[in-house]
Amino acid sequence: MKRAYGLCVTILLIVASAAVALGQAPGKASDENVAGTVSILDHVWLDAAHNHDGETAAWLFAENFVEIHPGGILVTKQQQVDMIKNVKLGDLAIQSSDIQVRYASPDVAVLTDTTTIRGTQGETNYSGQYRVMRVFVKQHGRWRAAGAGIARLAAQ
Amino acid sequence: MRKTYLGILTLILSFAPLAFGQTKSVAAPDAAVDWKALDHKWLDSEKTGDLDYLEKFFADSYVLVLADGKTYTKKEWLGILRGADRPTLLTLDPENIQVHVFGNVAILTDHTTIKGHDSKGNSMDGEFNVFRVVTKQNGKWLATGVVMNADLAKK
Numbered sequence: 001m002k003r004a005y006g007l008c009v010t011i012l013l014i015v016a017s018a019a020v021a022l023g024q025a026p027g028k029a030s031d032e033n034v035a036g037t038v039s040i041l042d043h044v045w046l047d048a049a050h051n052h053d054g055e056t057a058a059w060l061f062a063e064n065f066v067e068i069h070p071g072g073i074l075v076t077k078q079q080q081v082d083m084i085k086n087v088k089l090g091d092l093a094i095q096s097s098d099i100q101v102r103y104a105s106p107d108v109a110v111l112t113d114t115t116t117i118r119g120t121q122g123e124t125n126y127s128g129q130y131r132v133m134r135v136f137v138k139q140h141g142r143w144r145a146a147g148a149g150i151a152r153l154a155a156q
Numbered sequence: 157m158r159k160t161y162l163g164i165l166t167l168i169l170s171f172a173p174l175a176f177g178q179t180k181s182v183a184a185p186d187a188a189v190d191w192k193a194l195d196h197k198w199l200d201s202e203k204t205g206d207l208d209y210l211e212k213f214f215a216d217s218y219v220l221v222l223a224d225g226k227t228y229t230k231k232e233w234l235g236i237l238r239g240a241d242r243p244t245l246l247t248l249d250p251e252n253i254q255v256h257v258f259g260n261v262a263i264l265t266d267h268t269t270i271k272g273h274d275s276k277g278n279s280m281d282g283e284f285n286v287f288r289v290v291t292k293q294n295g296k297w298l299a300t301g302v303v304m305n306a307d308l309a310k311k
Contacts, residue, residue: 064256066263072285072307074254074265103217103300108261108291110301112219112227131225133303135289137258147256147263149287149303153225 035101037143038109038136045134045145046094046115054085062137062144070130070152083121092119092126107138114153129153189297191255195264195288198299203248207238215291215298223284223304243280247271250286260292261300267307283307 041060048056058081065077075083083089096113103110112133117126131153135146201209211234218230228236236242250266265287272280289301 062258064258066254066256066265066287068265068285068287068303068305070305072305072309074285102219103215103291105260105291105293107259110217110219110261110289110291112221112301129225131221131227131303133219133221133287133289133301135258135261135263135301137261139258146258146261147287147289149221149301149305151221151223151225151303151305 032106034104034106034109035111038101038104038111038134039099041136041143041145042096042099042111042113042134046096049084050092050094052085052087052091054081057081057084060145062139062146065145066147068149070126070150089121090119092117092121096132109136109143110134111136115150128155189262191257191262191264192253194290194297195250195253195266198288199248199250199268202237203245205237205242207234210234210237213299215293215300218299219301221301221303223282223306241275243272243274245270245272245280262290262297264288264290268304 044056045060047053048060058077061077061080063077065080067075067080069075094115094117096115098114099111100113101109101111110133112131115130115132117128117130119126129152131151133149135148136143137146138144197209198213200206201213214230214234216230218233220228220233222228247269249269251269253264253266256263256265265285268284268286270280270282270284274280283306284304285307286305287301287303288299290297291300292298
């Protein structure tokens with residue numbers, strides 16, 4: 001009887017220590033190159049916009065994604081994905097440069113870039129340079145875009 | 157009887173690792189944060205020149221992008237607010253504040269009305285839709301980035 005009781009206590013201790021170990025694991029600092037990862041995702045994002053690839057955009061954007069376009073227009077994930085995949089709106093040549101990762105942690109990254117756009121969509125001519133702030137968040141082990149703010153650079 | 161209790165206890169604890177694994181993978185929403193108060197306090201401090209507060213509230217990596225794309229770091233922006241050429245802000249009022257929380261980062265969007273002038277008396281009046289990024293660092297929510305956009309619908 002004493003042996004059975006001791007066995008149960010041992011099992012309990014093993015299970016309890018597993019709980020603690022699992023609880024700590026996600027909080028540990030990762031060796032992941034966050035800056036490198038989100039810099040690549042910056043290009044993935046713009047390639048999706050250029051190629052009218054709504055599927056990739058939907059994969060990249062978090063559910064609560066928000067973006068403010070030049071002119072102050074606020075769009076949700078669904079609105080932004082719909083705009084990207086709408087081939088009737090016309091093609092834009094989009095290129096990012098000067099990517100600077102301003103803040104990086106194991107689950108959040110904020111970067112700025114200079115995005116150059118050439119082209120017209122609908123009646124709007126987007127040609128110009130923009131300063132863009134992009135926010136990325138790691139959800140369920142994968143980096144997603146949480147939002148972006150975009151300001152048109154004044155002509156020099 | 158004791159065996160039965162121990163069996164039940166073992167079963168309950170065996171689910172604990174699963175529970176821990178799930179809750180830690182996504183940071184819990186910060187229900188206690190009053191985001192609208194945080195936004196108002198932020199802008200009130202810029203208006204009144206509460207630089208002690210802003211020094212603590214701005215993350216070291218803080219970056220401000222104005223509506224014309226000009227970009228300022230924390231040091232540069234606080235330098236302007238401290239300097240003799242600091243702008244006079246009579247109104248700095250955020251409305252329609254919307255909050256998007258993603259664990260350790262929150263994106264606030266608001267409509268900000270600015271009334272004021274620069275040190276030379278040039279008007280700074282305008283209406284802006286603003287993208288604000290706040291990150292949780294060492295347990296504190298810190299302003300990390302801002303992008304301003306003139307609200308063309310209001311022109």
